[in-house]
Amino acid sequence: MAIRERLSGNEAVAYAIKQINPDVMPAFPITPSTEIPQYVATYIANGEIDTEFIHVESEHSAMSATIGASAAGARALTATSSCGMALMWEELYVAASDRLPIVLALVNRALTGPININADHSDSMGARDSGWIQIYAESNQEVYDNFIQAFPIAEHEKVHLPVMICQDGFITSHGVENILLVEDDKVKAFVGEYEPEHYLLNPNEKMAVGPYAVSNYYMETKRAQRQAMLEARQVILDVAKKFEEMTGRHYAFFEEYRMEDAEYAVVIIGSAAGTCKAAIEHIRSTTGKKVGLVKIRVFRPFPEEELAKALAHVKAVAIMDRSEMFSATSGPLGAEVRAALYQAKSSVDTVNYFYGLGGRDITVADFEQVYENLEKMARTHEPVGMYGYIGLRSEQGKEV
Amino acid sequence: MVQTAYNFKEVMSKPERLAPGHRMCAGCGGTITVRNVLRALKEGDKAVIGNATGCLEVSSYMYPYTAYEDSYIHNAFENAGATLSGVETAYNVLKKKGKIKDTYKFITFGGDGGTYDIGFQSLSGAMERGHDMVYVCYDNGAYMNTGTQRSSATPQFADTTTTPAGSVSAGKVQIRKDLAAIIAEHHVPYVGQTTFTSNFKDLYTKAQKAIYTPGAAFLNVMSPCPRGWGYETSELMNICKLAIDTCYWPLFEVIDGQWILSYEPKKKLPIEEFLKPQRRFRHLFKKENEELIGLFQEEVDRRWEELKNRCN
Numbered sequence: 132m133a134i135r136e137r138l139s140g141n142e143a144v145a146y147a148i149k150q151i152n153p154d155v156m157p158a159f160p161i162t163p164s165t166e167i168p169q170y171v172a173t174y175i176a177n178g179e180i181d182t183e184f185i186h187v188e189s190e191h192s193a194m195s196a197t198i199g200a201s202a203a204g205a206r207a208l209t210a211t212s213s214c215g216m217a218l219m220w221e222e223l224y225v226a227a228s229d230r231l232p233i234v235l236a237l238v239n240r241a242l243t244g245p246i247n248i249n250a251d252h253s254d255s256m257g258a259r260d261s262g263w264i265q266i267y268a269e270s271n272q273e274v275y276d277n278f279i280q281a282f283p284i285a286e287h288e289k290v291h292l293p294v295m296i297c298q299d300g301f302i303t304s305h306g307v308e309n310i311l312l313v314e315d316d317k318v319k320a321f322v323g324e325y326e327p328e329h330y331l332l333n334p335n336e337k338m339a340v341g342p343y344a345v346s347n348y349y350m351e352t353k354r355a356q357r358q359a360m361l362e363a364r365q366v367i368l369d370v371a372k373k374f375e376e377m378t379g380r381h382y383a384f385f386e387e388y389r390m391e392d393a394e395y396a397v398v399i400i401g402s403a404a405g406t407c408k409a410a411i412e413h414i415r416s417t418t419g420k421k422v423g424l425v426k427i428r429v430f431r432p433f434p435e436e437e438l439a440k441a442l443a444h445v446k447a448v449a450i451m452d453r454s455e456m457f458s459a460t461s462g463p464l465g466a467e468v469r470a471a472l473y474q475a476k477s478s479v480d481t482v483n484y485f486y487g488l489g490g491r492d493i494t495v496a497d498f499e500q501v502y503e504n505l506e507k508m509a510r511t512h513e514p515v516g517m518y519g520y521i522g523l524r525s526e527q528g529k530e531v
Numbered sequence: 532m533v534q535t536a537y538n539f540k541e542v543m544s545k546p547e548r549l550a551p552g553h554r555m556c557a558g559c560g561g562t563i564t565v566r567n568v569l570r571a572l573k574e575g576d577k578a579v580i581g582n583a584t585g586c587l588e589v590s591s592y593m594y595p596y597t598a599y600e601d602s603y604i605h606n607a608f609e610n611a612g613a614t615l616s617g618v619e620t621a622y623n624v625l626k627k628k629g630k631i632k633d634t635y636k637f638i639t640f641g642g643d644g645g646t647y648d649i650g651f652q653s654l655s656g657a658m659e660r661g662h663d664m665v666y667v668c669y670d671n672g673a674y675m676n677t678g679t680q681r682s683s684a685t686p687q688f689a690d691t692t693t694t695p696a697g698s699v700s701a702g703k704v705q706i707r708k709d710l711a712a713i714i715a716e717h718h719v720p721y722v723g724q725t726t727f728t729s730n731f732k733d734l735y736t737k738a739q740k741a742i743y744t745p746g747a748a749f750l751n752v753m754s755p756c757p758r759g760w761g762y763e764t765s766e767l768m769n770i771c772k773l774a775i776d777t778c779y780w781p782l783f784e785v786i787d788g789q790w791i792l793s794y795e796p797k798k799k800l801p802i803e804e805f806l807k808p809q810r811r812f813r814h815l816f817k818k819e820n821e822e823l824i825g826l827f828q829e830e831v832d833r834r835w836e837e838l839k840n841r842c843n
Contacts, residue, residue, distance in 0.1 A: 154624040157617060181628070183620045188656035192613035195606055195653065199617025202604055203579065205624055207617065225606055331579050331602040332622055332631055341605035342594035 145170030204330030227262025232285035249490020393423025410498030439475030558764025560754030581639030612657030643684035761810020
């Protein structure tokens with residue numbers, strides 16, 4: 132029987148770590164992910180797990196030591212947020228190109244400039260090209276479930292890529308919700324014993340990691356990483372299926388909410404999907420308008436074909452980005468979704484909205500406005516511009 | 532700690548753990564440091580060798596060839612300390628879980644750029660945490676891999692490509708950082724400073740102590756660079772001898788906080804003897820720069836006295 136609990140997102144991830152009992156966790160504190168290493172340190176202090184904690188002096192060293200531990204043959208992970216991830220940037224690429232099955236518990240927080248501790252996706256979106264698999268969550272339940280699936284995906288022989296399990300800072304990481312925990316023995320069996328094939332401490336072979344690769348070789352390493360990312364698609368689905376058999380909870384590349392007959396759709400990532408669902412229920416029950424939502428779970432590898440198919444029948448789409456990239460056309464999710472639609476020869480009207488930067492609130496009313504805008508856009512076919520901002524305090528905000 | 536009488540012939544006949552065929556320069560001190568530190572490993576012991584980005588890394592592990600007879604990991608420029616921390620911790624866990632039976636030692640190499648400067652924080656962290664590893668700095672006194680830019684290990688007045696001697700410049704303005712002393716202040720159980728002496732005993736015995744002292748150890752090895760220093764490759768051993776006989780590069784160790792002088796020249800030579808054979812100090816021998824050699828000598832004397840006081 133599943134265990135009923137009330138946990139915050141950070142507690143849920145820490146609990147998953149406890150159940151997995153990994154070998155090595157180097158970590159450095161940064162709000163709002165700090166609690167994760169704190170909980171793990173407490174489990175260690177009380178003899179509840181065998182994990183060795185490395186008290187590194189920075190996040191750069193956290194990822195460096197995680198890479199060292201993983202290359203040595205240990206199951207290794209770390210946790211961070213925002214500027215902590217920015218400091219590990221160089222190492223994210225090293226982890227991916229070394230093909231190490233590291234898991235990173237990322238608690239999404241705005242990157243500094245100005246400093247801000249609240250949720251947005253600028254940290255992980257900036258790292259979207261680093262070669263990591265990225266899996267996002269709407270709720271505490273989802274981040275817990277995703278975390279349990281992370282190592283089986285990362286360590287799969289066809290993948291060998293690092294995985295980032297993302298949750299929204301404070302909203303998910305500190306919000307306490309009801310949660311169903313899987314029993315320890317089931318988690319252990321699901322994740323399994325880590326038995327790497329090649330590693331530094333292998334008694335049967337020596338190994339060298341991290342070569343200087345000149346132009347004759349570098350490009351092949353990138354293509355090999357791409358192949359792993361392609362293979363990861365099926366592995367992610369297979370692991371999700373196995374997880375569903377164990378828990379009854381279904382996961383895919385994305386969740387389609389009221390999409391079966393939807394004419395107007397929002398595409399979004401993370402906790403704001405919950406607010407959007409409330410808006411959908413309100414609109415449908417009061418007006419009967421057919422509105423729906425696609426919530427992206429897996430951003431890397433990006434499920435472009437599946438997404439284009441899910442949006443094939445709608446009249447207009449709002450793509451919602453929780454991070455800026457200062458492009459004249461869109462944010463990161465906007466760019467990916469539009470490329471997917473273009474490739475599928477879809478002519479659906481799209482608009483890209485920026486919302487929730489630095490933890491700015493987004494409300495049910497905001498989403499209702501978004502759906503109204505979509506309806507108008509589909510009716511008039513008048514171009515509304517490539518993008519807009521939601522919830523700005525300045526005049527520009529009222530465009531939306 | 533294992534210490535046996537030093538037998539030059541025996542030591543030099545041990546199997547090489549850095550295979551020939553790497554791409555380091557002729558007359559490179561870095562390679563000599565690596566070969567001789569690795570000789571101090573017991574033959575039955577396995578090792579994981581770490582490496583900061585630098586000449587050594589790009590010349591000894593160029594895909595698909597590695598020159599190392601042991602497992603090896605290069606990660607980046609500034610994180611050799613943290614990377615080996617991870618490897619060593621993994622070893623402890625896997626050993627505890629019974630997944631590994633062999634004894635492994637952990638030795639990482641970094642140039643002075645990767646050690647004194649960009650990798651300083653990572654090194655300090657690894658030393659403070661007390662991982663059972665050895666960090667070996669092959670100190671050639673500048674960023675040689677990128678073409679002889681100054682580092683905090685570059686001696687004052689050296690002509691480098693970012694501190695060129697010119698009509699209004701006499702080379703590097705600042706004096707060099709004393710990294711061995713800084714690491715000693717981390718209160719690690721073993722710190723050694725050495726270079727190449729005629730029979731390599733000093734380097735070998737210090738490497739042996741560093742590797743087989745439990746806990747974090749640091750070795751600072753002056754490793755001359757013919758390209759950056761500007762000497763004939765055949766002059767390497769003479770340069771090292773002059774460095775220790777002028778007391779420019781004193782040999783010492785710090786064992787559990789106790790400072791021990793390893794060598795005191797019978798006759799301390801004037802610093803000119805060390806400076807003269809090197810192109811990087813050529814400008815100091817111009818008539819108008821005479822007083823700079825005096826300043827260089829003063830700094831060497833001051834540090835030598837300071838060291839002798841610490842060793843008393």
